Structure formats: structure tokens, C-alpha cells
Amino acid sequence: MAFMQKKLIGNAAIVILAFIPLALWVTTNPTSHLHEEMNNNLQRVGEYFATTALVLFSCAIVLSTRAPFLEPFFGGLDKMYMTHKRTALTGFTCILLHFAIIPKDDFFTPGSYMGLAAMLGMLVLIVLTLAPRLPIPFLRWPLSLPYHQWKLTHKFVGVFFIMGLLHSFNVEHLTQESAPLDLYTRGMAGVAAVIYVYQAFLSGFVRRKHAYTVEAVNRLNGTVAEVVLKPNAAKLKHHAGQFLFIHFPTEKKLSEPHPFTISSAPKEDTVRLSIKTSGDFTGHLHETLQPGTAARLEGPYGQLNYKHAGRKQIWVAGGIGVTPFLSWARDFESGSRHEIYFYYSVRTKEDALFWEELENAGKRFPFFKPKLFCSNTDGRLTVEKMAAGAGLLADVDVFMCGPLPMTMGLAQQFRAAGVPDSRLHFEEFNFR
Ligand SMILES: Cc1cc2nc3c(=O)[nH]c(=O)nc-3n(C[C@H](O)[C@H](O)[C@H](O)COP(=O)(O)OP(=O)(O)OC[C@H]3O[C@@H](n4cnc5c(N)ncnc54)[C@H](O)[C@@H]3O)c2cc1C
Incomplete structure (x- = not known):
């Protein structure tokens, strides 16, 4: 029962964080003394959506880090990624509303162009993400990128997010008239921007990985291989049913981390993965992986546990x-x-x-x-x-x-x- 409640906390926290800008708009009522013409409801509502979008995208960036300590609050990494997707989509809807509502008297400025470019960039990335589920086949096929290419394009989310944040520093707005609102929204976005830079450029070096070596590759049939891995030093500790990310740093076509369930029991000395061919990585693994190859394991992840x-x-x-x-x-x-x-x-x-x-x-x-x-x-x-x-x-x-x-x-x-x-x-x- 405690587990059931814990996994709701993450989503509840995001809803609360997303409504704080509304509370701050209502309680602090930002008003400009320099630009009287901005003190109107369209400006306020338009900016309200922009501040909420900043908060939602900041949360989405934090969720994309696959930080293990956050996992229990969402009920597993897969659910955390689902929340990441929903949060980002809601954030993008807020951006569209911001763009539709905000008065555009001063539109032709570098700051506004930057905001527009950020919005269009996000739109492209969202279309590429949703493409495999598009109901129109002739659009689905050309836009559905292979996973590794999609992942590469998805890294640009942070670039467009930072452009959106910079846009807020280059246009006149009411938000800056309320210190708590400004600090909350741009402070959170600033932290998220730092996390994005860390995640995109440094986490690959810092993230803890377990060094293993392939002990055996048992090809069980034409498409499934059981990979047996032995630890080089300390073994990875996990619960039954959890999964990990694995890659093989010396093999060019197997160097991208992919998720697989650990099919061995925690008490075993080796880790066993049963891998079915479904694309480039798994196909290449089935054809070429040999005993003695170095492997790096990251994890474990996953909250699915029948004992609870x-x-x-x-x-x-x-x-x-x-x-x-x-x-x-x-x-x-x-x-x-x-x-x-x-x-x-x-x-x-x-x-x-x-x-x-x-x-x-x-x-x-x-x-x-x-x-x-x-x-x-x-x-x-x-x-x-x-x-x-x-x-x-x-x-x-x-x-x-x-x-x-x-x-x-x-x-x-x-x-x-x-x-x-x-x-x-x-x-x-x-x-x-
Ligand atoms: C939690 C979890 C546990 C899994 N456990 C197993 C298992 O025990 N045995 C098994 O055979 N398969 C398992 N998979 C599926 C496996 O990860 C994919 O089949 C594999 O990554 C496909 O890669 P590919 O390049 O061969 O195929 P592609 O054609 O490139 O990918 C096929 C699909 O796999 C997913 N995928 C591809 N690359 C990645 C990646 N780097 N990270 C996340 N998802 C990716 C995408 O949804 C993609 O559409 C698991 C997946 C997840 C998320």
C-alpha cells in the first residue's frame, strides 16, 4: 500500500509545481510602472502560460536524467518517462497558448524571433517523437526515425529550452515585476538548463557503470541470444525483475546503451540477459558478440515487484x-x-x-x-x-x-x- 502511494508522489509534485506560477500571479499581481500599456489581461494570461511552460519543461528535463532516486516516486523508469512526455507536451501546449494570446505590438525584435525559433524547434522534435503513433500512415512512415537517430534529435530539446529562457531575458515582460514569480520560474529554468548541459555532455563520464565481461553467448534460436556476463570487480546488486542499460565500449555498433531485463536471479554470480533481435543493436549483437568482449552495465532500474x-x-x-x-x-x-x-x-x-x-x-x-x-x-x-x-x-x-x-x-x-x-x-x- 505504501508502495502504491509512493508512486503517486512524483506526479502530484509536478502538478503542484506547475500551479505555483498561477498562485504567484494571483497573489503578487505584477504591474509595470515603466510600461503602463503592458498592464492588461492578455499580457498577463499570455505570460502566465509562458511561466508555466518554463516550470513544466524544467520538470521534464529533470525527469529525462533517469536519476535512480526519483524512480520510486513514479513507479518505475518507464512511468517516469511517460510523465516526462506528458509534462513536456503540456508545457508545449502552454507555449502555443502563450504565443497565441500575448499581444504582438513589439513582435519584430531579436528576442521575439528567438522565442519563435525555440517554439518551432520544439514543434519539430515533438512531431518526431509522436510520429510512430501518428494515425496517418503516409506521415508516420517518413517521420518515424530509427530510435538512435530520434534520440540524437531529442538532445536538441535542451537547446530550444535554453533559447526559450534567453528569449525571456530579451523581451519586456511583467513577470520581472514580481520577484518571487521571477525567481521561481527563471530560477527553476536556470537549474534545469545546467542539468541539461551536464546530462548532454558530462553524465556519460560521471554516471556509475559496472565493468563486466561477456562470459558466453548462447544463441537459443535464430533470433534470441542469452548473454552471460561476469563482473570484473564488484557485482551489480539488483532485485529480481529489474533491468539495466548495457553497452559494449569496444564494439562500434554496440556502443550505445540499450535496456534489457536481467533474467538471472540476484543470488547468481553472473548476469544473464535474454535478447531478441528487433533492430540494429540487437541484430548486430546476435550476429557478432563473442565471449571476452568488455561490457558496461548501468542500473539497476525498475520498480515492478510481485512481492509488493x-x-x-x-x-x-x-x-x-x-x-x-x-x-x-x-x-x-x-x-x-x-x-x-x-x-x-x-x-x-x-x-x-x-x-x-x-x-x-x-x-x-x-x-x-x-x-x-x-x-x-x-x-x-x-x-x-x-x-x-x-x-x-x-x-x-x-x-x-x-x-x-x-x-x-x-x-x-x-x-x-x-x-x-x-x-x-x-x-x-x-x-x-
Ligand atoms: C525496460 C525494458 C526492458 C527490456 N527488456 C528486454 C529483454 O529482456 N529482452 C529483449 O529482447 N528486449 C528487451 N527490451 C527491448 C530492447 O531494449 C529493444 O528491443 C532494443 O533496445 C532494440 O534496439 P535495436 O537497435 O536492436 O532496435 P531498434 O529497431 O533500433 O529499436 C526498436 C525499439 O526498441 C526501443 N529502443 C531502441 N533503442 C533503445 C535505447 N537505446 N533505449 C531505450 N529503448 C530503445 C525503441 O522503442 C525502439 O523503437 C527492453 C526494453 C525496455 C524499455
Whole structure:
């Protein structure tokens, strides 16, 4: 319960921070004695949106740092990135409103052009971010950049943010007539700008990484490789089900950090990752990675933990989404208070990697009841089919990891069957 409440604190804090400018506008009522013509409501409302945008973008920049100490307050890094995205989008809406409302008598000045350039730059980056989800296919295809290119373009967010901040120093405004408002908004934006510069240029050197070496690469089938890594010195400490970022500094095409769930149990000396080919990095890894290669691990991250949830649980894995559950199963100890119904959905039995191990876990630990679902023989996995095994759905906690259409579809069915959102838990293999 405490965990459930803690993960709401982060979002609540952002809402409060975003409303402070409104409170300061109302209580301090900034008024210009030099430029009487600015003391009008359009100017005030337009500037109000600009100050709120500065606060929201500052929060979005802080969230993008993937600072581990913030993670518990959002319920995991994936949720923190979601909040980052929502906060930035709300901030951008405020910028549009600022632009639409603010009087433009003095528009043709370098300060105004700088603000306009910052807004248009942000617009381009937002379109590139939302492109993969655009409903119009002929726009989606050319604008959906490969992840590493998108990540590169996304680094410019900070540049446009700093331009927006500089714009505020180059135009006349009422905000500067209220010291608390000015200090709060531009102070926060200044701190965020410093964090951005640190994040973009220095954090790569400062961020703590664990030095590991590839011990083995077990190619389990044509697309999945199990990478076994041994620590060079102190081993990374983690909870079952967490994930890390890995890169291989000596391999040019594998030098960008990518996230993967740790599929081994915390008590093991080595770290095991089960990696499915889905693009450049994973494809190259599958084809070329050799034992002896140096690896750098960053983390662990992730807040998904079945031990914090209720007694009766349903776990649903789709394909490579089995990895967090594998780690949990490898960490089982006798005498658990839980009753776990595990559904592993794959296309054919040959695709069910680690099934034998999971089946054996079911024999050793009676509280764990694994069931394999092969769509080519059993049809599509539905909540109706699961409910027959798990009995009543009342008081059940559901954990899901797998392809988005599958988990979203099942989540809808669980909701329709009366399982509340607070009991639906996801591990998404996607931050974007
Ligand atoms: C928390 C988490 C845990 C994951 N665990 C596993 C796992 O156990 N096994 C597994 O096979 N896959 C896992 N993934 C997915 C894996 O990270 C991607 O498949 C991989 O990064 C794809 O990279 P690519 O260059 O091969 O493919 P691309 O085609 O470049 O990327 C495919 C998609 O992967 C995501 N992605 C790519 N690069 C990155 C990056 N640097 N950082 C974040 N996301 C990225 C993007 O959503 C992208 O659209 C996990 C992802 C997340 C977020």
C-alpha cells in the first residue's frame, strides 16, 4: 500500500509545481510602472502560460536524467518517462497558448524571433517523437526515425529550452515585476538548463557503470541470444525483475546503451540477459558478440515487484516478455504466501524459450502454476480462458509483459471483467 502511494508522489509534485506560477500571479499581481500599456489581461494570461511552460519543461528535463532516486516516486523508469512526455507536451501546449494570446505590438525584435525559433524547434522534435503513433500512415512512415537517430534529435530539446529562457531575458515582460514569480520560474529554468548541459555532455563520464565481461553467448534460436556476463570487480546488486542499460565500449555498433531485463536471479554470480533481435543493436549483437568482449552495465532500474502485490496473482508473458517472470521464478523460495497463475503466450511450442525451466519451477514450488499457450493450437489468449484457471478474478493482481497490442487488449478485458487499474501492472519494453 505504501508502495502504491509512493508512486503517486512524483506526479502530484509536478502538478503542484506547475500551479505555483498561477498562485504567484494571483497573489503578487505584477504591474509595470515603466510600461503602463503592458498592464492588461492578455499580457498577463499570455505570460502566465509562458511561466508555466518554463516550470513544466524544467520538470521534464529533470525527469529525462533517469536519476535512480526519483524512480520510486513514479513507479518505475518507464512511468517516469511517460510523465516526462506528458509534462513536456503540456508545457508545449502552454507555449502555443502563450504565443497565441500575448499581444504582438513589439513582435519584430531579436528576442521575439528567438522565442519563435525555440517554439518551432520544439514543434519539430515533438512531431518526431509522436510520429510512430501518428494515425496517418503516409506521415508516420517518413517521420518515424530509427530510435538512435530520434534520440540524437531529442538532445536538441535542451537547446530550444535554453533559447526559450534567453528569449525571456530579451523581451519586456511583467513577470520581472514580481520577484518571487521571477525567481521561481527563471530560477527553476536556470537549474534545469545546467542539468541539461551536464546530462548532454558530462553524465556519460560521471554516471556509475559496472565493468563486466561477456562470459558466453548462447544463441537459443535464430533470433534470441542469452548473454552471460561476469563482473570484473564488484557485482551489480539488483532485485529480481529489474533491468539495466548495457553497452559494449569496444564494439562500434554496440556502443550505445540499450535496456534489457536481467533474467538471472540476484543470488547468481553472473548476469544473464535474454535478447531478441528487433533492430540494429540487437541484430548486430546476435550476429557478432563473442565471449571476452568488455561490457558496461548501468542500473539497476525498475520498480515492478510481485512481492509488493496481493496474494493471488496472474502473470502474463508474451514472447520475449518472459524475461522479468523468468528472473522472478529463478528467485523463488519455498513458503511463499502467493498463489501465482502464469500464462506464457507464444506462437508455437518451439518459440517457448525457457519453458522447461518454468515448468520445473511449477513442480518445485506448488504456489506457481505455469501454463503454456500456443496461439497456433490454442488460439488467442483471452481473460475468459485464464479466468477458468485462476478462479474468480476478484482481488487478483495482474502482471503483464509482452507485445503492446497483446497487453493492451488483455488489459481492456481485465478491466471489463472488473479488475481495477490499480491491480494491473505492466513492464513495457518501450520508453518512447
Ligand atoms: C525496460 C525494458 C526492458 C527490456 N527488456 C528486454 C529483454 O529482456 N529482452 C529483449 O529482447 N528486449 C528487451 N527490451 C527491448 C530492447 O531494449 C529493444 O528491443 C532494443 O533496445 C532494440 O534496439 P535495436 O537497435 O536492436 O532496435 P531498434 O529497431 O533500433 O529499436 C526498436 C525499439 O526498441 C526501443 N529502443 C531502441 N533503442 C533503445 C535505447 N537505446 N533505449 C531505450 N529503448 C530503445 C525503441 O522503442 C525502439 O523503437 C527492453 C526494453 C525496455 C524499455
